Amino acid sequence: MCLLTLSVSLPSLRPPECAPGIADHNCPKASTLQKGIFFLALYIIAVGTGGTKPNISTMGADQFDEFEPKERSYKLSFFNWWFFSIFLGTLFSNTFLIYIQDNVGWAVGYGLPTIGLGISIFVFMVGTPLYRHKLPSGSPLTRMLQVYVATFRKWKSCVPEDPKELHELSMEDYACKGRNRIDRSTSLSFLDKAAIKTGQTSPWMLCTVTQVEETKQMTKMIPILITTIMPSTLMIQSTTLFIKQGITLDKRMGPHFDIPPACLTAFVTIFMLISIVVYDRVFVPVIRRYTKNPRGITMLQRLGIGLVLHVIIMVTACLAERKRLSVARENGLFGQHDTLPLTIFILLPQFALTGVADNFVDIAKMEIFYDQAPEGMKSLGTAYFTTSLGLGSFLSTVLLSAVANITQRHGHKGWILNNLNTSRLDYYYVFLAILSLLNFLFFVVVAKFYAYNVDVTQNKYGLEMILASTQEDNAKIRQSTPQPDAKSWENKAVVPSASP
Known part of the structure; x- marks a missing residue:
C-alpha cells in the first residue's frame, strides 16, 4: 500500500496529466x-x-x-x-x-x-500475547504429497482387511504432539496403500493412517x-x-x-x-x-x-x-x-x-x-x-x-x-x-x-465426558463402601487358620 x-x-512515479481537449489515446504514456x-x-x-x-x-x-x-x-x-x-x-x-x-x-x-x-x-x-496459538505441524502440502507418492509406489499392493495391520502411531505419540488420531474410513480407499507396511520407513514410502485420512479429507x-x-x-x-x-x-x-x-x-x-x-x-x-x-x-x-x-x-x-x-x-x-x-x-x-x-x-x-x-x-x-x-x-x-x-x-x-x-x-x-x-x-x-467427516473433536469431548462420569461413579462407590481400617486387617492377620 x-x-x-x-x-x-x-x-516522478505517475504519468503526466492529459491536457484538456486531447483524446485519451493521445495522452502521455x-x-x-x-x-x-x-x-x-x-x-x-x-x-x-x-x-x-x-x-x-x-x-x-x-x-x-x-x-x-x-x-x-x-x-x-x-x-x-x-x-x-x-x-x-x-x-x-x-x-x-x-x-x-x-x-x-x-x-x-x-x-x-x-x-x-x-x-x-x-x-x-499488541494483542498477540492474548491469542491462542497452535504449534505448526509441518507443511500440509508435503504430507499430502507423501501420501500420493507412497500410494503410487505401492499401487500393486493389496490393502489388508484388518485396519490394525496398517501403519499407525500410538495415542501417546499424538497426545505428545497435541494432535488427534483419525481412524480409517472407507472413502478414497485406494489411498490406504500408502499405510501398507513393506519394511521401508521412508515418509515417501510409508505413511500413517491418520496422515492418509487427512489427505482423504482434503482431497x-x-x-x-x-x-x-x-x-x-x-x-x-x-x-x-x-x-x-x-x-x-x-x-x-x-x-x-x-x-x-x-x-x-x-x-x-x-x-x-x-x-x-x-x-x-x-x-x-x-x-x-x-x-x-x-x-x-x-x-x-x-x-x-x-x-x-x-x-x-x-x-x-x-x-x-x-x-x-x-x-x-x-x-x-x-x-x-x-x-x-x-x-x-x-x-x-x-x-x-x-x-x-x-x-x-x-x-x-x-x-x-x-x-x-x-x-x-x-x-x-x-x-x-x-x-x-x-x-x-x-x-x-x-x-x-x-x-x-x-x-x-x-x-x-x-x-x-x-x-x-x-x-x-x-x-x-x-x-x-x-x-x-x-x-x-x-x-x-x-x-x-459427499460424506461429512466424523467430528473428531466432538467425539473426543464425549469420550472425556464419559471417562469423567465413570471416574465420578467409581469415586461414589468407593465412598459408599465401608473400608476396613488398618487395625481390623491387623487382627485378621494374627488369627490362626483352622486345621483341616
Whole structure:
C-alpha cells in the first residue's frame, strides 16, 4: 500500500496529466519505471492477501475452545460475523474512499487505507500475547504429497482387511504432539496403500493412517472447490460489466447529486450485511427447531441455495440489459458515450441479489473448507476459499475474451464490444446463466456423494465426558463402601487358620 500510495503521489512515479481537449489515446504514456512500481505494488498486495486471508480466518476460528459448549456454539456463527466485518470495511471503501478518490485525489484515497492498515498491524501486534496459538505441524502440502507418492509406489499392493495391520502411531505419540488420531474410513480407499507396511520407513514410502485420512479429507473437498469457481466468476461481473452498464445510464440521484457507477457495488455490500444479520438472528433459530441442526441447515445446503441465486442473478441481469438496449434503440442512442434516459437503479435488483447470494456462497464455502479440513490443515482448507476466488477471476477473463473473439468471427458484430450500446450483453448473461445452471447440477451430484467427516473433536469431548462420569461413579462407590481400617486387617492377620 505504501508503494501504491507513492505511485499516485510522487510526480516522478505517475504519468503526466492529459491536457484538456486531447483524446485519451493521445495522452502521455507511463514510463517503464512507473509501470514497474505500480504493478509491483499490485503483485505485493496479491501475495500478501494470499498469505494473510487464509491464516487470519483460521486463527480467528481457532480462538474458540471446542471443549467449552458456549464457545463451541459461538464458533458456529463466527464466519457469519467475520464476513460481516469484512464487508463493513468494503462498504466504507466503496462509498467514502471512492468519493475521496474522485473528488479529493488518489493520493488521499490510497493514503487513508495505508494508515488504517498500519493501525491494524499495531493492534494485531499488541494483542498477540492474548491469542491462542497452535504449534505448526509441518507443511500440509508435503504430507499430502507423501501420501500420493507412497500410494503410487505401492499401487500393486493389496490393502489388508484388518485396519490394525496398517501403519499407525500410538495415542501417546499424538497426545505428545497435541494432535488427534483419525481412524480409517472407507472413502478414497485406494489411498490406504500408502499405510501398507513393506519394511521401508521412508515418509515417501510409508505413511500413517491418520496422515492418509487427512489427505482423504482434503482431497474429497476438491470437487466442492471446483463447484465454487463459477460463482466466483459471476461475482466478478458485479465489479466489471455491471459497472459498465451503469456508466451508460442516468446517474442522477436528486437535483444536485450524481451517483458514481463504482458505488453501485455498495449495494452488494449493504444487502449482504442485511442478509447476514437476518440469516444468523432469524432464519437459523427458526429453522433449527425443525432440522435440529445447530447451523439451521447443512453447509452444503447453504451453498446450494447460493448457487441457485446466482442463476437467478444472471437471468435478472439479462432482463435489465434487454430493457437498456430497447431504450437505446427507441431513442437512437448508439454512441459509446451516450447516456440513456433510464435510471441507473434498474440495476439495483442484480446488485442486491448478488449480495444475498454472497452471504450463502462465500460464507458456506469458508465454513466447509475450514470445518471439513483436518486439525493440522485448517489454513490449507481456508486457502481453498481464496483459490476459488483467484481461479474465478481468471475464468472470468478467459470466458469474456473467448466469447468476444468467437462472436466476432465471420463478419458478425460480436456480443461484447467497447460500445455497450451496440453490444449484446444480454446474450452473454444468458450464456453465464446456462453455465451456472450446469455448475449447480454438477454440485448436486457432488453433494449427493459427499460424506461429512466424523467430528473428531466432538467425539473426543464425549469420550472425556464419559471417562469423567465413570471416574465420578467409581469415586461414589468407593465412598459408599465401608473400608476396613488398618487395625481390623491387623487382627485378621494374627488369627490362626483352622486345621483341616
